[in-house]
Amino acid sequence: xxxxxxxxxxxTAAEAELTLxxxxxxxxxxxxxxxxxxxLTAVDSVDLRILPGARHALIxxxxxxxxxxxSVLSGAVRATSGRIGFAGDDVSSAGEAERARRGLVRxxxxxxxxxxxxxxxxxxxxxxxxxxxPLRPWPSRADRRLASEARDRxxxxxxxxxxxxxxSALSHGERRQLEVAVVLACEPRLVLFDEPTAGMxxxxxQRFAEVVESLPEDMATxxxxxxxxxxxxxxxxxxxxxxxxxxxxxxxxxxxxxxxxREAYLGVDRSDDPLFGGxx
Amino acid sequence: xxxxxPMLGGIAVLLVLAALPLLLTAxxxxxxxxxxxxxxxxxxxxxxxxLTGLPSLGQIAYFGVGxxxxxxxxxxxxxxxxxxxxxxxxxxxxxxxxxxxxxxRTSGVVFLMVTLAIGELTHRVADGMTLVGAxxxxxxxxxxxxxxxxxxxxxVGYLYxxxxxxxxxxxxxxxxxxRSPLGRSMRAVRESPTRLAAxxxxxxAVKLVAYAFAGALAGAxxxxxxxxxxxxxxxDIAFSVSALALLSVVLGGAGTLWGPVLGAAVVVLVRxxxxxxxxxxxxxxxxxxxxxxxxxxPRGIAGxxxxxPAVAPPSAPHSLGSIA
Amino acid sequence: xxxxxxxxxxxxxxxxxxGLLFLVAVGLSLVFGTMDVLNLAHGAVSLLGAYLGVxxxxxxxxxxxxxxxxxxxxxxxxxxGLLLTVLTQGVRDHLRQALLTLGVALVAADLLREAFGADVxxxxxxxxxxxSVDLAGQTYPTYRLWVIGASTVVGLVLYVLLERxxxxxxxxxxxxxxxxxxxxxxxxxxxxxxxxxLGAGLASLGGLMASPVLGAQPGLDNTVLLLALVVVVxxxxxxxxxxxxxxxxVGEVQTLGVSLLPEQASFLLFGAMALVLLVRxxxxxxxxxxxxxxxx
Numbered sequence: 001x002x003x004x005x006x007x008x009x010x011x012t013a014a015e016a017e018l019t020l021x022x023x024x025x026x027x028x029x030x031x032x033x034x035x036x037x038x039x040l041t042a043v044d045s046v047d048l049r050i051l052p053g054a055r056h057a058l059i060x061x062x063x064x065x066x067x068x069x070x071s072v073l074s075g076a077v078r079a080t081s082g083r084i085g086f087a088g089d090d091v092s093s094a095g096e097a098e099r100a101r102r103g104l105v106r107x108x109x110x111x112x113x114x115x116x117x118x119x120x121x122x123x124x125x126x127x128x129x130x131x132x133x134p135l136r137p138w139p140s141r142a143d144r145r146l147a148s149e150a151r152d153r154x155x156x157x158x159x160x161x162x163x164x165x166x167x168s169a170l171s172h173g174e175r176r177q178l179e180v181a182v183v184l185a186c187e188p189r190l191v192l193f194d195e196p197t198a199g200m201x202x203x204x205x206q207r208f209a210e211v212v213e214s215l216p217e218d219m220a221t222x223x224x225x226x227x228x229x230x231x232x233x234x235x236x237x238x239x240x241x242x243x244x245x246x247x248x249x250x251x252x253x254x255x256x257x258x259x260x261x262r263e264a265y266l267g268v269d270r271s272d273d274p275l276f277g278g279x280x
Numbered sequence: 281x282x283x284x285x286p287m288l289g290g291i292a293v294l295l296v297l298a299a300l301p302l303l304l305t306a307x308x309x310x311x312x313x314x315x316x317x318x319x320x321x322x323x324x325x326x327x328x329x330x331l332t333g334l335p336s337l338g339q340i341a342y343f344g345v346g347x348x349x350x351x352x353x354x355x356x357x358x359x360x361x362x363x364x365x366x367x368x369x370x371x372x373x374x375x376x377x378x379x380x381x382x383x384x385r386t387s388g389v390v391f392l393m394v395t396l397a398i399g400e401l402t403h404r405v406a407d408g409m410t411l412v413g414a415x416x417x418x419x420x421x422x423x424x425x426x427x428x429x430x431x432x433x434x435x436v437g438y439l440y441x442x443x444x445x446x447x448x449x450x451x452x453x454x455x456x457x458x459r460s461p462l463g464r465s466m467r468a469v470r471e472s473p474t475r476l477a478a479x480x481x482x483x484x485a486v487k488l489v490a491y492a493f494a495g496a497l498a499g500a501x502x503x504x505x506x507x508x509x510x511x512x513x514x515x516d517i518a519f520s521v522s523a524l525a526l527l528s529v530v531l532g533g534a535g536t537l538w539g540p541v542l543g544a545a546v547v548v549l550v551r552x553x554x555x556x557x558x559x560x561x562x563x564x565x566x567x568x569x570x571x572x573x574x575x576x577x578p579r580g581i582a583g584x585x586x587x588x589p590a591v592a593p594p595s596a597p598h599s600l601g602s603i604a
Numbered sequence: 605x606x607x608x609x610x611x612x613x614x615x616x617x618x619x620x621x622x623g624l625l626f627l628v629a630v631g632l633s634l635v636f637g638t639m640d641v642l643n644l645a646h647g648a649v650s651l652l653g654a655y656l657g658v659x660x661x662x663x664x665x666x667x668x669x670x671x672x673x674x675x676x677x678x679x680x681x682x683x684x685g686l687l688l689t690v691l692t693q694g695v696r697d698h699l700r701q702a703l704l705t706l707g708v709a710l711v712a713a714d715l716l717r718e719a720f721g722a723d724v725x726x727x728x729x730x731x732x733x734x735x736s737v738d739l740a741g742q743t744y745p746t747y748r749l750w751v752i753g754a755s756t757v758v759g760l761v762l763y764v765l766l767e768r769x770x771x772x773x774x775x776x777x778x779x780x781x782x783x784x785x786x787x788x789x790x791x792x793x794x795x796x797x798x799x800x801x802l803g804a805g806l807a808s809l810g811g812l813m814a815s816p817v818l819g820a821q822p823g824l825d826n827t828v829l830l831l832a833l834v835v836v837v838x839x840x841x842x843x844x845x846x847x848x849x850x851x852x853x854v855g856e857v858q859t860l861g862v863s864l865l866p867e868q869a870s871f872l873l874f875g876a877m878a879l880v881l882l883v884r885x886x887x888x889x890x891x892x893x894x895x896x897x898x899x900x
Contacts, residue, residue, distance in 0.1 A: 074478070100480035112478065114471035117464075125468045126479040128461045134481055135489050137462040186479050335699060382882055389642075389698070390885040393837045397878040400830070404870040519830055523644075523706060530703045564714035570707025571691070574700050 025088065027052045027220050028073065028104065028190055033082035035068050035244075042068035044244035045082070050190065054220040055212075057235035059228070059255075061265055065244040066224040067109055070192050073222075074106040075099040087189065103189035107196060111175040113167050119178055120163040123150040126185035150185065157181045157211060173204035180211060190220040197227050209233055240264065297444055301437030311553050313440045313508035316447040319544035320501035322528045323454050323537055327494040329526065330535030331458060332487060333470025334387065337522045338395025341379070341402035342372040342495040344517035346502025348406065351418040351512045359432060361424045361442055361507065368503035369496050376495020377488070384487035387473075399522045407514040417513030424507050443504045450500050454537055457493060466490050524551075531573055532581050539582025546581075612742060614860045620748040622848075622855030623755030624817070627810030628828055629835035630762065630847040631685075631803025637842020637891055638779045639796045641692050642701045647829030648709040648716075649684050649804045653677040653811025654820035655720050657727040661815075670730040674812055681808025685801035693793070709825065717822045727815035747816055754813065758806070763844050775799060779842060779891070831858075834873060838880050840887025849889050 028050040035043040043065045050056050058066050071077040073084060075096035084092045086104050094102075114122045127146045128134050154160045157177040162170065170178060176196060183191055193212075197205045205227065212221060212234050225231045231238065231252075238255045240248040242264040248255055255261055297316075301309050321343050328334045346368035353364045383394045412418045423432025426442070433439055457463050465486045468476045473483045506512050524547055532543025550569060555562025577584055608615075632646045660673040688705065695701050728734065729747040736743040766772035778785045778795045785792050811828070818824065831854060839850020857876065862869040880888065 076474075095477070095482070096474075097477040097480050097482045100478055105478060105480075108474075108478075112472055112475045114468050114475060116471045117467055121464060121467075125464055125476070125481075128464065129479050129481045132461055134461050134465045135485065137457045137460050137489070137493065139456070139460045143461065182475070182479065329699070382878075386881065386885055390881055393833070394878055394881045396833070397874045397881065401871050401874045401878070404874065408867070408870055520826055523702075526699075527703050527706060530699045534699065561714055561718075563710045567707040567710030567712075567714065570703050570710070574695060574704040574707070578700070 024051050026050060026085075027054070027087060028222075029083070029085040030069075030073060031083040031085070033069070033072055033084065034080045035065075035072050035077065036080040041244050043072060043079075046241070046244075046246050048073075048239060048246070050220050050222060052189065052220055053218050054222070055234055055236045056220070056222045057231045057238045058222060058224045058241060059226075059231055059238060060241035060247075063243075064241040064264075066241055067194055068244075069241065070106060070194050070224060074104065074192055076106075100186060100188075103186075104192075105183050105186050105188040105190070106192035107176075107179045107183055107194055109194045109198065111172075111179050113175060113179060113182070115167050117167065118163065119159060119165050119167060119170065120147070120150050120154060122167065122178060123153050123181050123185050126182045127153075130186055153181045153185050154178075156184070158207060173200045176200060176204070176208070177211075180208070184215075188219065190222070191215075193221060193223040193225075195224050195226065197225065197230055205230060294448065298441070301440050306436045308553075309436050309440050310508065311548070313436070313443045314505070314552070315545050315548045316440075316443050317501050317505040317508060318525070318528075318548055319541045320447045320450045320504065321498055322525050322532070322540045322544040323451055324494045324497040324501065325525050326529045326532075326534060326537055326540040327454055327457070327466075327490060327497065329529050330533075330537075330540070331463065331470065332466040332490045334384070334487060334491070335392045335526065336395040336494075337392060337519075337526055338379075338383070338398040339494065339498040339525065340399045340517045340522040342376050342498040343502040343505070344402050344406055344512075345375050346372040346499030347506040347512045347516065348412050348418060348502075349499070350503035350506040351421045352412070354421040354424065354506075355418075359422045359425045360428060361426050361433075364424065364507070365446065365500060365503045368506075369499045372499020372502065373492055373496040376499075377492040380488050380491035380495065384484060384491050396519070396522075399517070400519055403514055403517050403519065406517060412512070415514060417511055417515075418506075419511050421506065421510045421512075423510070439508050443508050446500055446504045450497050451537070451541070454497060458537060462486070462489060527570065530580060531570065531577075533577075533579055533583045536580070536582035539580050542581050609740070609742075611860060611863065612740060613744065614863045615856070616739075616744060616748065616752075618856035618859035619852070620751045620817070620855075621859055622851040623751045624810055624814040625831055625835050625855055626755050626759060626847055626851035627813065628807045629832040629839070629851055630759075630844060631806045632832050633836045633839065633841055633843070633847045633850075635800050635803045636836065638775065638799050640698075641800070642698045643688060643692075643705050643800075644702055644829065645684075645688060645705040645709040645712065646804070646807055646832060647825035647827070648712040649681055650807045650811035650814075650828045650832075651716060651820065651825040652680060652684065652712065653808035653813075654727070654815040654818070654824065655716050655725070656680065656808070657812045657815035658720060658725045658820050661727050661730075663728040664731045665728070667730050667732055674809055677808045677812040678805040681805035682801040684808070685804025686797055688804065689793075689797040689800040709829075713822060713825055720820065722822055724819050724821040726819045729816040751813055751817070755810075758809075759844065759848060766844060834877050837877055837887060840890030842891035843889055846887055846889035846891070850887070 026049040028048070030046055030048040033043055033046045034041065046069060058069070060066055068077070072079045075091070075094055075098070079092065082092075083090060086099065086102055089102070091099055091102065091104070114125065117125070124147055125134070127150050131149075132142065132146050151160065151163055154163055157180055159174060159177055159181065162174065167175065167178065180196070197208055200208065209230055212223075215221065223231065223234060235252060238250065238252055239246060240255060240258070240261050247260045247264060248258045250258070300312055304312075321339060325336055325339045328336045328339070349371045350364040350368040353367045357363070379398055383391060383398065386394055406412055407415050423434050424439070424442075425432055433442070465476070465481060468481070469483045469486050476483055476486070505516065525544075528543035528547045529540040530543070531546065532541065533539030546569070547566065550566045551562040554565065558565060628646065628650045632643060635641055635643050656673060656677045660676065661669065688708065691704060691708065692701055695704055733747045733750050735746045737746050737749060766775060774785065774790060774795055775798075778792050782792050785795070835847060835850035835854050837850075838853055839848070840846030853876070854873065857869070857873050861872050865872065
């Protein structure tokens with residue numbers, strides 16, 4: 001039996017016809033998700049579908065509920081009502097750790113890192129969680145292999161030379177990069193980036209965009225961003241949130257042209273606006 | 281060369297410690313035994329407080345469980361040291377796992393208070409339980425033996441060597457755990473439980489395993505304590521001892537493991553041994569030492585300037601945080 | 605009614621003990637709840653008050669002497685509190701605060717033992733209050749009724765101060781948002797010093813008032829500190845009502861509990877404490893604004 005015969009992928013056109021793949025099932029589904037804090041509604045009946053490998057962005061004016069929505073999606077906060085499905089399973093009641101284990105990870109608006117650990121140990125913890133035995137109480141040779149994987153990931157985001165430094169020695173932009181490395185070390189299926197370029201210089205933003213562009217095709221990303229240049233460069237689909245509600249969704253061109261979006265951002269029709277103007 | 285310095289230093293210290301019974305008389309050697317047993321207890325506190333970020337006043341409970349178990353085994357079953365150690369550690373491990381399952385659901389100040397309750401509860405139970413001699417303590421523990429059917433070991437020097445062996449083994453185990461994936465997970469829980477959950481690891485599991493291990497270590501320290509005194513009293517596990525154990529960790533430098541050992545030595549030496557030379561004012565000197573240390577040694581003995589080049593100090597423990 | 609008859613004495617003893625515990629614990633609760641400082645010297649301050657009773661109150665003394673002693677105790681307590689404020693000024697880390705304040709406690713306890721000896725010292729109550737009262741067919745020491753009354757008055761005064769005065773408003777505001785209060789031009793370090801001083805003053809007063817009942821001896825500071833911690837933990841941080849509730853619970857468990865269930869009494873208290881912590885980590889009635897509750 002040859003290797004090809006054992007493989008599941010169709011080889012000839014005829015085979016392909018027989019094994020017709022169904023339309024791609026969404027990786028992440030949010031159904032009528034609502035989050036209320038007392039009388040304040042942070043997220044209002046939001047529906048979201050993210051396909052595998054998607055490059056999705058979530059934009060909206062300040063206070064629109066983008067981070068709150070992320071918190072509900074990642075499991076940091078329990079939704080008041082609504083369902084969250086991931087890879088076909090209902091994860092509405094699953095905690096953050098469990099969702100991360102299933103492949104749904106996020107970065108935080110304010111870099112959440114292991115401040116007292118070295119740069120490489122930050123990544124190492126994620127690697128060991130994924131591929132090692134995080135509760136093993138003795139060191140072993142396998143640890144070295146995982147440690148070198150951690151270093152490779154640091155190299156990927158350009159922090160290889162800072163491996164042994166304490167996190168406190170990193171600049172803001174470098175810490176954001178480190179967080180990306182940590183998150184990627186989990187080999188997730190979907191990454192939620194929460195304002196990843198906030199506080200970054202132009203060069204650092206450029207670098208971040210390159211990292212996202214070089215991500216595996218089957219890894220979906222959803223980015224909350226204020227920097228619309230980054231959004232239009234990286235996203236295939238954009239959802240727009242305002243006052244907790246989803247007011248528009250579509251391709252970048254569609255969103256640019258959408259009246260409601262202009263109103264939400266600009267308050268008034270300004271067709272000469274560099275971002276939104278000129279598209280009619 | 282620099283990398284081997286800590287290792288060489290450790291071996292040198294070990295040789296000096298092993299030679300003590302040959303250099304000193306009986307009383308100082310018995311004080312040294314007490315220091316070693318207390319130091320192992322303090323190391324178990326550091327595993328939780330310094331490494332995992334769980335400040336604990338409850339390790340004394342498992343220390344007591346280990347001590348009383350060893351004593352009871354000695355009285356009712358066998359005087360064999362290894363059996364006593366094994367039983368003490370096993371019982372302490374189980375008790376720690378059971379109580380820890382509830383305790384590690386909390387963190388920060390709440391955890392500190394829960395462990396205070398655990399420690400005091402154990403103290404009071406021991407004080408009232410006739411099986412272990414209640415407030416009179418557990419006496420009549422026969423001389424321990426090492427080999428089956430061997431002669432009881434009564435010489436202070438030999439007992440000291442056993443206590444030294446147990447403490448060194450315990451300390452080594454703590455260092456091994458510190459360098460293991462579990463040790464990294466423990467530090468991660470301390471630094472950012474949020475980030476740890478975000479990479480898919482439940483903090484609860486890490487904390488519980490750490491708690492059970494620390495409990496076992498405290499139990500081992502307890503058995504050593506019972507052996508060197510051949511007597512266990514509820515006063516050995518009072519709140520004041522628990523508080524001093526925690527403060528020895530802070531004094532020595534939380535998270536370094538070896539710093540707290542020095543802290544423990546200082547506390548016992550000043551309070552018990554030096555006190556005799558100070559007209560009984562050991563606690564006064566200890567108190568002054570604590571106050572001065574807070575200002576002059578903000579990172580504990582292990583964090584002092586002189587040590588910096590060879591050993592990188594860990595971050596100082598954070599505030600105990602909010603009750604949440 | 606029969607049950608009440610049989611246990612009235614214990615019940616009242618519980619309330620009296622609660623009154624004393626309230627005086628000591630309320631300072632600890634306010635300091636931790638408002639200043640976020642872990643003060644382990646609190647028991648020693650209370651012991652100071654008790655020994656002041658030993659020194660200043662002779663048998664058969666009058667109410668005037670008692671009042672003077674109370675004043676001295678409060679002043680000494682306030683001074684101790686201010687000293688502790690200064691010492692803990694730059695120390696943010698709770699564990700180092702513990703090291704510092706316990707160091708101070710050890711020094712204080714040793715000095716007191718040096719001055720007053722290691723034996724238990726007793727303190728006479730004022731002549732006027734040294735008797736008993738007829739209560740529903742049983743006799744009850746007058747002094748303990750005085751303790752109940754006095755601590756209730758102090759509690760009410762504190763409540764009014766905190767809830768109804770400008771000063772109290774500033775304290776509550778400092779708890780809720782210290783930076784904002786600083787921005788208004790108010791020196792919050794003075795506010796906090798005031799809270800610390802007042803708390804310590806009350807602890808010392810409590811120690812003095814307790815001395816005719818509990819006496820004074822080395823080691824009492826540890827006992828008092830432990831009980832005060834339990835009161836604060838059960839009652840909740842930073843609130844007067846919490847301190848009252850906690851004190852009543854602890855007081856009754858230690859007296860009524862001991863007389864009803866002598867075997868279980870000693871672990872009843874800490875068992876209850878552990879239970880409260882696991883179910884209500886912030887305590888039963890914590891202040892709504894204490895950092896412990898508002899921070900998530």
